[in-house]
Amino acid sequence: MTKTLAFVLYPGITPLDLVGPLQVLSALAEFDPSFEVAVVGQDLTPMDTDTPLKLTPSHTFDQVTEPFALIVPGGVGPTLVALANEPLLDWIRKAARTAVIVGSVCTGSLILGAAGLLDGRRATTHFEFRDLLAKFGATPVAERWIQDGPVLTAAGVSAGIDMALHLVERLAGEQTARTVQLVIEYDPQPPMGAIDWGSIDLDFFRPRARAMMESALADHPALLSRLTT
Numbered sequence: 001m002t003k004t005l006a007f008v009l010y011p012g013i014t015p016l017d018l019v020g021p022l023q024v025l026s027a028l029a030e031f032d033p034s035f036e037v038a039v040v041g042q043d044l045t046p047m048d049t050d051t052p053l054k055l056t057p058s059h060t061f062d063q064v065t066e067p068f069a070l071i072v073p074g075g076v077g078p079t080l081v082a083l084a085n086e087p088l089l090d091w092i093r094k095a096a097r098t099a100v101i102v103g104s105v106c107t108g109s110l111i112l113g114a115a116g117l118l119d120g121r122r123a124t125t126h127f128e129f130r131d132l133l134a135k136f137g138a139t140p141v142a143e144r145w146i147q148d149g150p151v152l153t154a155a156g157v158s159a160g161i162d163m164a165l166h167l168v169e170r171l172a173g174e175q176t177a178r179t180v181q182l183v184i185e186y187d188p189q190p191p192m193g194a195i196d197w198g199s200i201d202l203d204f205f206r207p208r209a210r211a212m213m214e215s216a217l218a219d220h221p222a223l224l225s226r227l228t229t
Contacts (some may be wrong), residue, residue, distance in 0.1 A: 001034075001046070002034060002035070002036050003034060003035050003036070003069075004031070004035075004036055004038055004064060004067040004068050004069075005025050005028075005035055005036070005037045005038070005067065005068060005069045005071070006037075006039075006040045006059075006064050006067035006070045006071070007021070007022055007036045007037070007038070007039045007040065007070075007071050007072075007097070008040055008070060008071065008072045008073070008088070008092065008108075008111075009040065009047060009055055009057045009087065010038050010039040010040075010041065010042075010047065010078070010082050010088055011076020011078055011082075011110060012047075012048060012049065012050055012075050012076075012077065012079065012081070012082075013046050013047075013050070013051075013055070013073045013074065013078065013079065014049065014050050014051075014073065014074060014075045014076070014106060014157055015049045015051055015053055015055065016108050016157050016158065016160070017073030017074050017075065017105040017108065017157055017160055018039070018055070018073040018160075020032075020070060020158065020160045020161040021103075021105060021154075021160040021161060021163060021164035022037060022039070022168075022178055022215045023065040023108060023128035023161075023184060024161060024164035024165055024167075024168060024186075025037050025164055025168070026166070026182040026185065027053055027168075027183055028111065028168045028171065028172060028176065028180060029182060030181065030226070031172070031176055031180070032171075032172055032176070032191030033062045033119050035171070036066075038058050038059045038064050038067070039055070039056075039058045039059070040057055040058075040059050040060065040061060040063075040064045040067075040070075040091075041056075041057030041059075041060065041061070042060065042061055042087055042088065043057075043060055044057055044060060048074050048076065048078075049075075050078070052095060054210060057135070059097040061087070061091040064095075065094065065095065066095065066098045066099075067095055067099055067168075068099065068100055068101070069099055069100060069101035069102070069103065070092065070095045070096065070101070070102055070103065071098050071101075071103040071104065071105065071106045071108070072092065072103070072104040072108035072109075072111050072112060073104075073106065073110075073160070074104065074105055074106030074108035074109070074110070074125070074126065075106070076107070076212055076216075077212055077215060078216070079106075079107045079108070079110065079111065079218070080107075080110070080212065080213055080217055081175070081216050081225060082111055082147045082224055083110060083111060083216070083217075083220075084114075084220045087223070088111070089114055089115045089212075090175060092111065092112070092115045092117070093115050093116065093117070096115070096117055096150075096176070099150065100150060101150055101167065102150050102151050102153075103152040103153065103163065103167070104123075104125075104153045104154065105154045105157070105159065105160035105163065106122065106125060106154065106155070106156045106157050106160070107125050107126050107129050108115045108125075108153075109123050109124065109125040109133065109153040110125060110129060110132060110133070110136070110137075112128070112136075112151070113132075113133060113135070113136025113137070113138060113184075114136065115173075116136075117151065118133065118136045118137060118151065118208075119136065119137035119138070120137060120138075121138055121139070121148040121149065121151050122138065122139045122140075122141050122146055122148045122167035123138040123139070123140065123141065123146065123148065123153040123186070124140065124142065124143050124144075124145065124146050124153050124154065124155045125140075125153065125155065125156070126155060126156035126157070127142070127155065127156060127200075127205070128205045128206075128208065128209040129209055130142065132227055135226055135227050142155075142165070142197070143155065144159050144162050144163075145159055145162055145163040145166060146206055147166075150198075152166075152167065155228035158188075161186060165177050165180065165181055165186070168180050183195075195213040202227075210228060213227055213228060214228075216225075
């Protein structure tokens with residue numbers, strides 16, 4: 001039976017959160033046809049992202065009800081708004097009941113939290129919003145990606161590629177994962193070098209994150225209060 005790896009699409013996401021791991025897992029499906037990928041949304045309407053690019057789902061929620069894996073991408077303001085999107089949360093809850101893997105990239109983990117799927121689990125997200133995971137009963141960890149039971153969460157944006165390669169290794173073995181990494185030529189060599197996390201003043205970014213929440217959740221005061229008090 002074909003195993004569906006479903007990426008959740010909603011308005012305003014950060015494209016790389018979805019497209020990075022989608023490219024990795026599409027390569028897996030090419031090498032192993034027992035897997036297929038799908039991009040799932042409430043309907044098939046093209047959706048805005050936080051760039052000029054629009055993205056369109058390949059399937060609707062009604063067409064993919066029991067995926068083998070589901071992965072939720074993140075973003076900034078629109079992702080915070082999505083924390084109150086009940087049709088989205090309801091599909092994620094139902095899909096998670098039978099999914100072997102429940103994953104997220106960046107602030108997509110906050111959506112998993114809002115759906116009630118992180119309680120008692122270790123999880124990560126973008127560093128500016130990591131502390132919010134505790135509001136959903138999770139234990140925040142500063143890792144590139146982390147697995148806790150069926151839940152697999154990745155940190156900010158590009159970390160989704162690393163998470164997806166780990167997932168390929170888990171599903172198809174190390175050699176296939178290495179082949180996928182080679183085919184997409186994933187060999188990071190950033191011109192500024194690696195991030196020196198020990199030198200980053202995380203407190204400096206907290207007012208920015210709070211301002212984003214206050215703007216995005218102005219129409220959802222109860223949720224805003226939950227996340228900021």
